[in-house]
Amino acid sequence: MFLEQIVNGIAIGMSYALVAVGYSMVFGVLRLINFSHSAVFTFGAFAVWVGVEMLHLNVFLAILAGVAITGVLGIGLNKMALEPLRKKGETGMPALITTIGMSYIIINVLTIVFGSQMRRFPALFNWGQIHIFGAAIGWQQVMIALACLVLLVTLSLIVNKTKSGLAMRAVQQQPTAAAINGINVNHVITFVFFLGAASAAIAGTLVAAYYQYVRPSFGDVIGLKAFAAAVLGGIGSLPGAVLGGLIVGVVESLAVFALGSTYIDLVAYLVMFAVLLIRPTGLLGRKGIKKV
Amino acid sequence: MKKTAAVLLAAAMILGSLAGCGGKEEKGEKSGDTKAAAAEAGGETAGSGDEGTKGAEPSGEPIKIAMVGAMTGPYSEYGTVIKTGCEVAVKQWNDKGGIHGRPIEMEVYDEKGEREEGLALAQLISGDEDVYGVIGHFMSTTVVGKLYGDARMPLICPTASAEAYSSQSDCTFRLNPTIKVETEAMLVCADAVGKKKLGVVYLNDDWGNRASATLEQILEENNPSGYEIVAKEAILGGDMDYSSVISNLKAAGAETAVMFCYYDSVVPFSIKAAQAYPELRIVCGGNCYNETFLSVGGKDVNGCLAPTAFDANAQDEATQTFVKDYLEISGGSMPSNMSAQAYDAMSVLLEAIDSTGGELDREAIIAAVRDNQHEGLIGSCKFDENRDVIFEFDAMEAKDGAWVPCE
Incomplete structure (x- = not known):
């Protein structure tokens, strides 16, 4: 029973981690908490759903198309709403509030187009279960975990080992200096939004396939938990996002096991507060050094 | 900077309101959907040769009924099915020639699934002398009854589960089962x-x-x-x-x-x-x-x-006609329990108004609702002493994509 709850927690935690990675990546480069991320996550799942259920595309073609369209949405959000603010030198609170506004717009548009009801989402990796020490683990859970790790490694490689990543880090540290050195700051930021939105679409697709449904409010709870996970792990740190997701998921499951489902959120957020009291930057977060 | 932020925020809020709060457009206005559906259905009925049920074209001042539901927000799917159920009843009555020759007009109000919004709407509707009855409220059922009671306006709710709902006044009626x-x-x-x-x-x-x-x-x-x-x-x-x-x-x-x-x-x-x-x-x-x-x-x-209490697969004529009309208006969605209850609630109200002989006296309408003998899709719609309908249920089982009677 205990082991089963740990497995349940890891599975939920991986869902959180998938979303948290996107939050963390955008914050890591732009120092912006992108609150539209959970709405983009839902949009991505709907984009794939439309491809599969309405246009009857091959599943993997639908995923590719959905991820690409969602990536373009991310670019659009940046170009329409955030770039004009940056041109005015406003990257703090106005940008943050703008992402909240964009989130509402995306969800409301999805509600108008698709209604608020649930839609069946096809199970992608429904290959049954494997049993380890008596605990049943579904192949879908395994695939979510793998996808999460692949996403983590891919994004880490892009940020740390590519020229684009170097440009991202340069923009993060000092945008003006980066621009003087020939880096097109707007292009870099646009690329970051594309990556963030594309990762949200992948996460949305996998999570929707795991739970086998999608609806406009799909990202509400998971988005909040994923944000908490990103903060717990150290927002800006990709491995931290995964670690935070796993901790939140496992703590939730153990809370249900030990205390009952009523205490699920209480215990999860208490643990988050406790960790942040001891390490305000999160488990793997680094304190930013402000150069003067 | 402030200007840009303000413009962006305003744009976001306006778009959000327009998108998510479609009810604002409908609030206090005639339901375009309803009118269109009624007009369309009238034509279809005539065209389909269903002349037996087609009455004279209603004319004159419409009789207004308010329908309050969660038309936007997280509960909007429930608002939609309740609205559609009501629309079917209104369409069928208008097809029959309305009430004493006058057309019925359903005004749709969006409660947004928020208690405060529902209360504000109840204050608005209860002050409208041209409204002769209300169907609905979703999240605000336990706080609006007294307002309608004070205004002597009959309120029939097809979704109020709280026991206290129908005790709020002598004109609050419940057409769904209590908890x-x-x-x-x-x-x-x-x-x-x-x-x-x-x-x-x-x-x-x-x-x-x-x-x-x-x-x-x-x-x-x-x-x-x-x-x-x-x-x-x-x-x-x-x-x-x-x-x-x-x-x-x-x-x-x-x-x-x-x-x-x-x-x-x-x-x-x-x-x-x-x-x-x-x-x-x-x-x-x-x-x-x-x-x-x-x-x-x-x-x-x-x-x-x-x-x-409702079985969409029942073979009686009333159910089959309802399902057919519902499919037409909803664009192909099958009716649910809630839509049947909403249909019956609207039918009870319209029948009560009709029974008063076209005088549109609210006290008489309230009495007629209370004493109704309507046989609806859910069975008898008679109210007990607490103004609750006595339900008789069937146990149904989900089986291969359908609800079937439980063996």
């Missing part, structure tokens, strides 16, 4: 399963907590089937993963999960249970008797049981 009545009906479904160990899963809100407590009370007072509650699990609306809850039920030895939740929690629960605990039987409330439950749940909801 106690539905819980007893769910126990009848559990009887069909025949297993004694119950796991109670309830939404951690006012309704869910009351329903769970009601179940315990019923079993304390009278438990001929020998049920034992072995686990109680509160869940949150909007949660997606119920694996941990299912593990707890499994560990406690629960054989039947009695779920006081909306269908959107029962479906993901059932999908997970089908994988992790396939032996678990699930009994849910009448709100699960809908098409989405079956289409999203697929084979994973096979074996789920729910009580319902």
Whole structure:
């Protein structure tokens, strides 16, 4: 029973981690908490759903198309709403509030187009279960975990080992200096939004396939938990996002096991507060050094 | 900077309002959908040769009925089915020539699933002398009854589960089962399963907590089937993963999960249970008797049981006509329990107005609603001394994409 709850927690935690990675990546480069991320996550799942259920595309073609369209949405959000603010030198609170506004717009548009009801989402990796020490683990859970790790490694490689990543880090540290050195700051930021939105679409697709449904409010709870996970792990740190997701998921499951489902959120957020009291930057977060 | 931020925020808010709060456009205005549907349906009826039911074209000042529902926001799917059910009744009456030759006009108000918004709308509607009755309210049912009572305006709600609803005034009527009545009906479904160990899963809100407590009370007072509650699990609306809850039920030895939740929690629960605990039987409330439950749940909801007073597959003429009209207006969606209750609520109100001889005296309408003898889709719509309809349920089972009578 205990082991089963740990497995349940890891599975939920991986869902959180998938979303948290996107939050963390955008914050890591732009120092912006992108609150539209959970709405983009839902949009991505709907984009794939439309491809599969309405246009009857091959599943993997639908995923590719959905991820690409969602990536373009991310670019659009940046170009329409955030770039004009940056041109005015406003990257703090106005940008943050703008992402909240964009989130509402995306969800409301999805509600108008698709209604608020649930839609069946096809199970992608429904290959049954494997049993380890008596605990049943579904192949879908395994695939979510793998996808999460692949996403983590891919994004880490892009940020740390590519020229684009170097440009991202340069923009993060000092945008003006980066621009003087020939880096097109707007292009870099646009690329970051594309990556963030594309990762949200992948996460949305996998999570929707795991739970086998999608609806406009799909990202509400998971988005909040994923944000908490990103903060717990150290927002800006990709491995931290995964670690935070796993901790939140496992703590939730153990809370249900030990205390009952009523205490699920209480215990999860208490643990988050406790960790942040001891390490305000999160488990793997680094304190930013402000150069003067 | 401030200007840009302000413009962006304003744009976001306006777009958000326009997008999510479509009810604002409808508020206080005639329902365009209704009118269009009525007009379209009139033509179709004539064209289909259904002349027997077609009356003279209604004319003159319309008789206004208000319909208040959660038309936007997280509960908008319920608002939509309730609105469509009402629209079918209005269409059928208008097709018959209206009430004493006058057309019926349904005004749709958007409560947005918010109690405060519902209260504000009740204040607005109760002050409108041209409105002769109200169908609805969704989240605000327990706070609006007195307002309508003071205005002597009949209110028939097809979704009020709280016991206190109908005691607010002598013109508040309930056309859906109370928590106690539905819980007893769910126990009848559990009887069909025949297993004694119950796991109670309830939404951690006012309704869910009351329903769970009601179940315990019923079993304390009278438990001929020998049920034992072995686990109680509160869940949150909007949660997606119920694996941990299912593990707890499994560990406690629960054989039947009695779920006081909306269908959107029962479906993901059932999908997970089908994988992790396939032996678990699930009994849910009448709100699960809908098409989405079956289409999203697929084979994973096979074996789920729910009580319902409405059977969309019943072969009687009234049900078949309702289903046909509903499919036309909704664009192909099958009616649910809620839409049938809304249809019956509107039918009772219109019949009551009609029975007053066209005088449009609200006191007479209230009396006619109270004393109605209407036979609706849910059966008899007679109200008891508490102004609640006495429901008779059938236990239905989800089976291969359909709800079928439980064997």
